[in-house]
Amino acid sequence: MVQNSDFKAIVPKEIVHSASAGHVQAGLPIPKASRVQIFSPDDWEGFTEEWASSLTGYAIVRRFAGSGDMGLDVAGFTDAAGFSSPWDNFQCKRYDHPLRPADIHVEIAKIIYYSWLGE
DSSP: OOOGGGSOOOOOOOOOSOOOHHHHHHOSOOOHHHHGGGOOHHHHHHHHHHHHHHSTTOSEEEEOOSTTOTTOSEEEESSTTGGGSOEEEEOOOOOSSOOOHHHHHHHHHHHHHHHHTTO
């Protein structure tokens, strides 16, 4: 038989903030670090584009969305010459496993292949 001494007293958490109209309408806010984990692929590319645009050193940041992007998701160009000058490519992928070399090789191969074709 369960004894009363086996039960733990329930102590409600102290209210730190009162609910705002926004909380009532939209629910509790999701911490930023948790929010990025639920981004859709399109949201993730948009987030990466916005982040890359905030970096210094890029004259142009361009997003190549969808299939047929030739291995480019978001590219940061150091000047207006685009691909003729140094540039960085940001891949916007989410995997259900830790990143593996095979994951990276495919993306690098796409860029090399389409560069070789002159596209």
